[in-house]
Amino acid sequence: MKINFNKPHITGTEYEYIADAISTGKISGNGKYTTLCQDLVRKTIGIKKTLLTTSCTDALEMSAILSNFSIGDEVIIPSYTFVSTALAFVREKAKIVFADSETMHPNIDVKKIQELITPKTKAIVAVHYAGISCDMEELTKVAKDNNLLLIEDAAQAIGGKFKSINLGSIGDFATFSFHETKNIQCGEGGLLSINNEKYMKRAEIIWEKGTNRAEFFRGEVNKYEWVDIGSSFLPSEISAAFLYAQLRDFENIMQKRIEIWNHYYARLFDLHQKGHLKLPYIPVYASNPAHMFYIELPTLEVRDNLKEWLNKNSIQAVTHYLTLHRSPYYSKFHDGRILENSEKFENCLLRLPLFYDLSKNDIDFVCDSIQSFFEK
Numbered sequence: 143m144k145i146n147f148n149k150p151h152i153t154g155t156e157y158e159y160i161a162d163a164i165s166t167g168k169i170s171g172n173g174k175y176t177t178l179c180q181d182l183v184r185k186t187i188g189i190k191k192t193l194l195t196t197s198c199t200d201a202l203e204m205s206a207i208l209s210n211f212s213i214g215d216e217v218i219i220p221s222y223t224f225v226s227t228a229l230a231f232v233r234e235k236a237k238i239v240f241a242d243s244e245t246m247h248p249n250i251d252v253k254k255i256q257e258l259i260t261p262k263t264k265a266i267v268a269v270h271y272a273g274i275s276c277d278m279e280e281l282t283k284v285a286k287d288n289n290l291l292l293i294e295d296a297a298q299a300i301g302g303k304f305k306s307i308n309l310g311s312i313g314d315f316a317t318f319s320f321h322e323t324k325n326i327q328c329g330e331g332g333l334l335s336i337n338n339e340k341y342m343k344r345a346e347i348i349w350e351k352g353t354n355r356a357e358f359f360r361g362e363v364n365k366y367e368w369v370d371i372g373s374s375f376l377p378s379e380i381s382a383a384f385l386y387a388q389l390r391d392f393e394n395i396m397q398k399r400i401e402i403w404n405h406y407y408a409r410l411f412d413l414h415q416k417g418h419l420k421l422p423y424i425p426v427y428a429s430n431p432a433h434m435f436y437i438e439l440p441t442l443e444v445r446d447n448l449k450e451w452l453n454k455n456s457i458q459a460v461t462h463y464l465t466l467h468r469s470p471y472y473s474k475f476h477d478g479r480i481l482e483n484s485e486k487f488e489n490c491l492l493r494l495p496l497f498y499d500l501s502k503n504d505i506d507f508v509c510d511s512i513q514s515f516f517e518k
């Protein structure tokens with residue numbers, strides 16, 4: 143028996159919606175299913191405007207274009223995140239200022255942001271790691287006080303909340319991912335949410351290759367033309383139809399994942415109490431959308447040995463990010479600050495299998511294997 147790290151969940155209704163999309167005779171972007179997905183996410187999460195994209199990376203690129211950087215402008219980003227969070231801004235010629243994580247959680251440490259702000263700072267990007275909210279009250283305050291844009295990389299955070307507010311509805315922009323490793327997926331897909339009305343019109347133009355085609359389709363202008371920069375950020379209706387099936391099953395998928403997550407937590411609590419490992423920390427203001435189950439080990443050596451032990455037991459446990467401030471591409475531009483918590487999570491964090499079809503037996507097997515590692 144092999145337990146994979148991830149297995150994309152299929153609800154079964156994807157086929158129906160895809161067949162319907164094909165039967166409409168229009169499978170390029172911005173059709174029936176794109177609108178259905180955008181409306182559903184907009185209403186469920188409470189976002190002002192949503193645009194479906196081919197990936198979260200695309201949505202981040204759109205946020206970077208909308209931010210309108212001049213050369214030398216700075217953006218504050220956590221170092222412990224996926225490459226795309228930073229890459230999108232690098233392509234728009236922004237200078238990345240990497241911030242450290244909290245001690246207890248990989249999320250950006252808000253208390254250390256103020257000292258990174260200079261007259262050149264234009265934006266802060268908050269990544270809700272594992273779908274657990276950053277301190278959005280403090281972040282919103284820092285952004286407001288310093289007149290900065292606040293962008294949420296909510297790639298992992300669909301269904302997550304800050305207090306009672308849905309993640310993705312707080313920042314000027316927010317980005318979601320529907321990559322097959324995420325809770326709700328369509329293979330490759332994403333969504334940009336725009337919560338600041340000032341940017342709504344331009345976002346739509348950038349989305350449609352720099353043209354006002356969306357306005358034209360709504361009959362607001364009588365021809366469409368090239369009016370700005372942009373790119374091809376729209377997914378096809380086939381992807382949107384697949385995604386719609388998943389979004390309709392959102393509550394069920396979330397409930398199942400939360401059950402799995404809770405079972406892991408209960409089973410590993412004893413090892414946490416004994417100090418062998420640390421279970422995920424969830425701040426009181428955050429609710430858990432169960433995107434990921436990770437544990438923190440005391441050292442790199444223990445982490446790697448445990449990973450190897452689990453892999454030998456046919457369990458695909460995996461590490462996560464390599465810090466971006468030490469990456470081959472960006473380390474030469476980094477200012478040399480040591481980001482100790484980011485580096486700790488690079489060394490000590492281990493992710494366990496978590497997907498919709500993971501059985502209770504499988505979870506028990508993973509937890510028994512972890513227990514036997516510490517008892518050997």
Ligand SMILES: *Cc1c(COP(=O)(O)O)cnc(C)c1O
Nearest residue numbers: 197198199224226297319320321
């Ligand atoms: C998955 C992920 C992305 C990239 O999403 P894609 O849809 O694959 O482009 C970006 N940021 C974070 C934090 C992610 O987890």
